[in-house]
Amino acid sequence: MAFEPPPRLVRALGETAPDGDDWLEKLPTAAQQAVALRELTVERVQVPGGRSSLVVLVRRPDGAPAVLKLAPRRARPEGERAALSHWGGVGAVQLLEPFTAEGVLLLERLHPDVSLRSLPEAKALLEAAGTLRRLWVEPPGGHSFETVAERTGRQAEAMRAGADGEVASLVDAALASRAELLAAPPEERLLHGTFRQSKVLAGERMPWLAVGPDPVVGECAFDLARLVRDRVEDLIASPSGAATTRRRVKRLAESLDVDQERLRGWTLFRAVESGVRARRVGRPRDAELLLEFAGWL
Numbered sequence: 001m002a003f004e005p006p007p008r009l010v011r012a013l014g015e016t017a018p019d020g021d022d023w024l025e026k027l028p029t030a031a032q033q034a035v036a037l038r039e040l041t042v043e044r045v046q047v048p049g050g051r052s053s054l055v056v057l058v059r060r061p062d063g064a065p066a067v068l069k070l071a072p073r074r075a076r077p078e079g080e081r082a083a084l085s086h087w088g089g090v091g092a093v094q095l096l097e098p099f100t101a102e103g104v105l106l107l108e109r110l111h112p113d114v115s116l117r118s119l120p121e122a123k124a125l126l127e128a129a130g131t132l133r134r135l136w137v138e139p140p141g142g143h144s145f146e147t148v149a150e151r152t153g154r155q156a157e158a159m160r161a162g163a164d165g166e167v168a169s170l171v172d173a174a175l176a177s178r179a180e181l182l183a184a185p186p187e188e189r190l191l192h193g194t195f196r197q198s199k200v201l202a203g204e205r206m207p208w209l210a211v212g213p214d215p216v217v218g219e220c221a222f223d224l225a226r227l228v229r230d231r232v233e234d235l236i237a238s239p240s241g242a243a244t245t246r247r248r249v250k251r252l253a254e255s256l257d258v259d260q261e262r263l264r265g266w267t268l269f270r271a272v273e274s275g276v277r278a279r280r281v282g283r284p285r286d287a288e289l290l291l292e293f294a295g296w297l
Contacts, residue, residue: 148218
């Protein structure tokens with residue numbers, strides 16, 4: 001079978017690829033080797049798939065369904081492996097094998113086409129909150145996970161570089177919020193890092209399980225901030241979008257015992273960071289939505 005990367009993956013990795021990167025060119029061969037090594041039977045490549053990895057639906061030699069995932073080093077797949085191992089299937093997809101090859105993970109098969117986005121908004125947020133409660137655990141001792149301060153520090157540098165006249169005031173506000181939040185951080189937990197409704201899939205072992213973490217260690221409000229802007233296109237299209245956003249911040253903060261102002265601050269930072277990045281890589285429509293949303297905060 002040919003392992004052609006889906007167009008969505010090609011576009012997304014093309015936005016972030018360093019000069020000379022040839023991971024996409026080597027991907028078909030790497031996928032074939034990973035399948036042969038494990039004696040897997042390939043069903044299909046998941047399309048449209050993700051923006052940072054190739055996801056292949058497979059069956060193991062005993063016929064059990066599984067997922068083979070291949071990701072480049074810049075997508076931090078070894079961090080994902082370490083987080084999934086630490087969670088041990090509680091709230092997240094199960095890792096099916098120990099380390100065998102860098103950037104290759106064999107995972108429990110969930111229902112790839114059924115995420116929390118298939119639920120009504122209120123139910124989706126309730127199930128998302130329940131999933132996060134299970135994921136927010138103490139990080140393992142001696143861990144090597146990136147911290148929120150480290151990750152947002154890198155992002156802040158890129159934001160400053162892209163802070164032209166149109167977005168300068170929002171960038172200034174987001175950076176000021178980050179500085180204030182990091183000055184007195186609460187208790188740290190292992191976080192999913194990129195949690196949103198589409199990252200929670202229906203399963204057999206448990207009704208809903210998180211996938212695709214980009215783990216980071218820090219305060220829970222940082223993780224919850226990405227969920228606040230879920231379905232942002234619907235929020236922007238609604239005449240009551242700004243009021244709905246403020247109610248969502250309040251509701252999520254209360255349901256997960258997170259400080260509301262800290263959640264608002266991290267939501268602002270993450271929305272502006274994503275908006276500035278979208279402008280930089282040539283996605284003006286996404287940038288417009290995200291920056292308008294950030295302006296409501």
